[in-house]
Amino acid sequence: MLKFQCGKCCRFLEKNALSLDRGLKLALTLGDPAGIGPEVILKALAAPVEACGVWTIGSRTILQQTYDRLRSQDPSLALANPDTLNIIEIASDSKWGEIIPGVGNAASGAASFAYLESAIARTLTGEFSAIVTGPISKTCWQAANYNYPGQTELLAETARSKRFGMLFAAKSPHSNWMLITLLATTHISLRQVPDALTPELLSEKLELLIECLRADFGIETPRIAVSGLNPHSGENGKLGNEEQDWMIPWLETQRDRFEQVQLDGPIPPDTLWVKPGKAWYGLAAPTHDAYLAMYHDQGLIPVKLMAFDKAVNTTIGLPFVRTSPDHGTAFDIVGRGIADASSMKSALELGRELATRRAVAKWGDPRDTE
Ligand SMILES: NC(=O)C1=CN([C@@H]2O[C@H](COP(=O)(O)OP(=O)(O)OC[C@H]3O[C@@H](n4cnc5c(N)ncnc54)[C@H](O)[C@@H]3O)[C@@H](O)[C@H]2O)C=CC1
Numbered sequence: 248m249l250k251f252q253c254g255k256c257c258r259f260l261e262k263n264a265l266s267l268d269r270g271l272k273l274a275l276t277l278g279d280p281a282g283i284g285p286e287v288i289l290k291a292l293a294a295p296v297e298a299c300g301v302w303t304i305g306s307r308t309i310l311q312q313t314y315d316r317l318r319s320q321d322p323s324l325a326l327a328n329p330d331t332l333n334i335i336e337i338a339s340d341s342k343w344g345e346i347i348p349g350v351g352n353a354a355s356g357a358a359s360f361a362y363l364e365s366a367i368a369r370t371l372t373g374e375f376s377a378i379v380t381g382p383i384s385k386t387c388w389q390a391a392n393y394n395y396p397g398q399t400e401l402l403a404e405t406a407r408s409k410r411f412g413m414l415f416a417a418k419s420p421h422s423n424w425m426l427i428t429l430l431a432t433t434h435i436s437l438r439q440v441p442d443a444l445t446p447e448l449l450s451e452k453l454e455l456l457i458e459c460l461r462a463d464f465g466i467e468t469p470r471i472a473v474s475g476l477n478p479h480s481g482e483n484g485k486l487g488n489e490e491q492d493w494m495i496p497w498l499e500t501q502r503d504r505f506e507q508v509q510l511d512g513p514i515p516p517d518t519l520w521v522k523p524g525k526a527w528y529g530l531a532a533p534t535h536d537a538y539l540a541m542y543h544d545q546g547l548i549p550v551k552l553m554a555f556d557k558a559v560n561t562t563i564g565l566p567f568v569r570t571s572p573d574h575g576t577a578f579d580i581v582g583r584g585i586a587d588a589s590s591m592k593s594a595l596e597l598g599r600e601l602a603t604r605r606a607v608a609k610w611g612d613p614r615d616t617e
């Protein structure tokens with residue numbers, strides 16, 4: 248029988264490091280070459296990622312320039328030497344123009360798009376078990392005429408995943424608890440949110456969340472908190488109608504649909520995050536395993552407040568694992584050596600962990616035959 252506890256996978260990895268070393272390969276895209284992607288990658292890869300191989304997809308020249316620049320400023324900085332890395336070089340197109348550190352433009356947008364396209368194509372053919380993406384700039388993608396709201400949508404379209412979701416996972420350094428948040432809507436304006444939210448959309452996101460909690464996080468009977476949309480969840484219709492009109496009845500139908508799942512909500516959004524905050528800091532036991540937020544900032548303000556250096560953005564619903572740091576290109580600090588690589592390290596670690604779980608689920612745990 249297969250079990251999906253993290254400890255078991257980790258022991259499995261320790262025992263089988265050699266074979267998995269050959270089998271488990273992560274593709275790591277550089278992200279926007281003018282952003283902090285190259286710096287956080289060199290910092291994150293300064294120590295090898297446990298029990299897997301990492302192939303960076305992008306530009307050796309950019310990585311070398313970043314390395315030389317940071318080293319000249321601070322020789323003691325822990326950085327991977329690009330000479331020691333597996334790098335898949337994506338030839339730059341002369342049409343792209345000049346890439347200037349700290350200045351995102353059409354050239355850096357076109358380059359970051361090409362790195363991700365290559366990673367997806369290679370992963371779909373089975374070359375890699377997971378993709379970890381460096382941060383890209385949506386503005387630079389638009390400047391290069393790639394009209395996707397983000398990497399998530401390109402991944403889903405290319406992988407032909409009709410159902411997909413943006414989920415953030417962060418392991419608390421205080422309590423080891425995993426804060427898991429799915430966003431019901433993502434890269435749309437606040438004005439569009441109420442129209443985008445429908446019972447059908449929430450049903451799809453809830454299904455995906457439950458599938459992911461079971462398969463990727465080993466939580467068979469999850470407790471899920473669903474956020475309201477309006478202040479005080481609408482205050483009985485005085486501060487907004489969505490909760491009364493359809494969210495409360497929708498939750499009732501979902502409780503019948505998922506009898507094994509504890510579904511609470513719609514919880515007033517201002518207080519929803521108090522209990523996870525206490526659980527994060529180890530001050531109280533967690534009351535839920537995951538949170539369904541109605542829109543981008545409703546979910547990401549608390550996540551980033553608690554865990555900006557730990558949270559990992561993962562796309563669920565794809566045929567492969569995709570993780571990413573929670574931060575963006577941070578053009579304002581490029582070249583200063585101060586970019587924190589913790590979220591990138593967590594993205595690599597979670598990418599490896601989830602890909603291992605899926606490999607065990609697919610191929611079986613060799614220790615079961617011992
Ligand atoms: N996964 C991805 O590809 C993501 C991409 N973005 C994109 O990045 C671009 C810039 O977005 P912003 O809203 O400015 O967010 P941002 O995360 O790039 O920067 C916000 C603030 O946090 C700081 N910061 C970010 N990462 C840091 C790190 N690792 N260490 C130290 N300080 C750090 C920056 O210096 C800035 O002050 C946008 O185009 C956005 O769409 C934003 C979030 C995720």
Ligand SMILES: NCC(=O)COP(=O)(O)O
Pocket residue numbers: 383396397398399400547560571
């Ligand atoms: N705020 C999250 C974010 O912007 C992630 O975007 P992407 O992974 O879709 O590129």
